[in-house]
Amino acid sequence: MINKRWFQALIVLILGFLLLLLVSAADFIFEPIFTYVGAVALPVIGAGLLFYITRPVMHLLEKMKLNRIVAILLVFVLLLLLLYIVARYLMPILQTQFNNLVNNIPAMVAAVQDLVNYVQANQNVIPPGINDTIDNVTSNLQTYIESAMSFIFGFISEFIGILFAVVLIPFFLFFMLKDGEKFVPFITQFLKKKKAANLRALLHKIDETLTSYIMGQLVVAFCIGVMLYIGYVLIGLKYALTLALFGMILSVIPFLGAYIGVVPGMLVGLFQDPLMPIWVALVMLVAQQIESNLISPNVIGKVLHLHPLTVITLVLAAGSIAGLLGMLFVIPVYTVAKTIISHFYETYQDEHEDEDAALL
Numbered sequence: 001m002i003n004k005r006w007f008q009a010l011i012v013l014i015l016g017f018l019l020l021l022l023v024s025a026a027d028f029i030f031e032p033i034f035t036y037v038g039a040v041a042l043p044v045i046g047a048g049l050l051f052y053i054t055r056p057v058m059h060l061l062e063k064m065k066l067n068r069i070v071a072i073l074l075v076f077v078l079l080l081l082l083l084y085i086v087a088r089y090l091m092p093i094l095q096t097q098f099n100n101l102v103n104n105i106p107a108m109v110a111a112v113q114d115l116v117n118y119v120q121a122n123q124n125v126i127p128p129g130i131n132d133t134i135d136n137v138t139s140n141l142q143t144y145i146e147s148a149m150s151f152i153f154g155f156i157s158e159f160i161g162i163l164f165a166v167v168l169i170p171f172f173l174f175f176m177l178k179d180g181e182k183f184v185p186f187i188t189q190f191l192k193k194k195k196a197a198n199l200r201a202l203l204h205k206i207d208e209t210l211t212s213y214i215m216g217q218l219v220v221a222f223c224i225g226v227m228l229y230i231g232y233v234l235i236g237l238k239y240a241l242t243l244a245l246f247g248m249i250l251s252v253i254p255f256l257g258a259y260i261g262v263v264p265g266m267l268v269g270l271f272q273d274p275l276m277p278i279w280v281a282l283v284m285l286v287a288q289q290i291e292s293n294l295i296s297p298n299v300i301g302k303v304l305h306l307h308p309l310t311v312i313t314l315v316l317a318a319g320s321i322a323g324l325l326g327m328l329f330v331i332p333v334y335t336v337a338k339t340i341i342s343h344f345y346e347t348y349q350d351e352h353e354d355e356d357a358a359l360l
Helices: 005-025 027-063 068-103 105-121 128-139 141-165 168-188 193-235 240-250 257-261 263-272 276-299 308-359
Strands: none
Touching: 027 068, 027 168, 027 193, 068 168, 068 240, 168 193, 193 240, 193 276, 193 308, 240 257, 240 263, 257 263, 257 276, 263 276
C-alpha cells in the first residue's frame, strides 16, 4: 500500500494540513517573517506588473542590437516620459472635472430630496416607518455620496501614488529585467536532468499564463476606457474623461468590473437628463460586447480557459474575504494554481503511461 500513488498523495495531504496547523499554532514565530513579506509585497508586486509590461519593450530594443543595460535604461526613460505626459496633460483635466463633479453634488442631492418629498407628499401607500427611513437616508444623502466618492477616488489615487512612489519598485524592476532569465537556470541547477526539465516546463507555463493575463487585462481595460470615453462624448455625458477613467480602472476586475465601473456614469447622467442613464447603459453594453467578442478572444486568447461562472464565483468570494485587492488578484492566483495542478497531473499521466509501457 505504501507504494500506491493515492496513498502517497493522501500522506502528503495530511502532512500539508499538519504543517498549516503547526504554522497557525506557532504564529508568534512566523509573525516577523509575515511582517517582512508584507513590507516587500507591494514593491515586488508593483515591479512584477511593470516587468511583464516592459519586458516586451526591452526585448524589442535588444533586437535592434542594443545592449541590455541600455535597453533597460531606455525603458525607464519611456516610463518617466509616460508619467510626465499623464501628469502634464491628463491630470489637470481630471482634476477640473472631478472638482466640478464634487461641487455639483449638493445640487444633485437637492434634486433627489425634492423628488422623494414629492413622491411622499402624493402617495398614501408607503408605511410611516419606511417614510422615516427614507427621510433619514435623504437627509444624509450628501454625506453618503461625498464619503463614497472620497473613498473610491481616494483609494485609487492613493494606490497609484503608492505604486509609483515606492522607492524600491525601480530597483526591483531593474534587476528583474536584467537578471530575470537567470532565475530558472539558478533553480534547476540543483536538480537532476529530468526533474530540471520538468520544472523548466512548469515555470514556462506559469510565465505564459501570467503574461497572457496581465497584458491581456491591461489591453482590455485600456480599450474599454477608450470606448467608454468615445461613447460618453458622443452622447454628451458630463465629466466624460473622469467617468471613463473610473470605468477603465474598475474593468481590471474580471467580468464584473466593467458593469460596476459604469454605475457612476449612470448616476451622473440621471441628473443631467432622465434618459441619459439609458444611453450610458447602451454605451456600456456596446463596449462590453466588443470587448467580449473581439478584444478578449484575440488578446487573452484561449490560454486561461476560464468559464464566466467560475470568474464570477471567484471574484465575489475573494471580494467578500479580501475586498478590492482580493478581487484583483484572485484570478491570476487561480490560473497559476490551475496551471501547476494541470502540469503535475499531466506529468503523473506520462509517468503512468511509461510504467505501463515498460510492463508490456
